Amino acid sequence: MSLARALVCIFLPPLAVLDKGCGSILIVTLLTLFGWVPGAIAAIVICNNSTPRA
Numbered sequence: 001m002s003l004a005r006a007l008v009c010i011f012l013p014p015l016a017v018l019d020k021g022c023g024s025i026l027i028v029t030l031l032t033l034f035g036w037v038p039g040a041i042a043a044i045v046i047c048n049n050s051t052p053r054a
Contacts, residue, residue: 001048013043020046 001009009016013032017024024046032039 005047006044009043009047010040013039016043017046 005016013036014025014029017028028039028042028046031042
């Protein structure tokens with residue numbers, strides 16, 4: 001994960017997971033609505049652990 005992607009995960013969590021699929025966007029958006037920290041953590045985990053799509 002690049003530094004720019006990590007910063008987007010921290011400051012705009014739903015935007016960071018746009019390319020990961022609808023489920024990821026929904027989960028991160030809901031967590032961000034409940035609190036910024038859970039949304040940012042979820043975005044970092046999803047962006048860091050996902051494999052590149054072919």
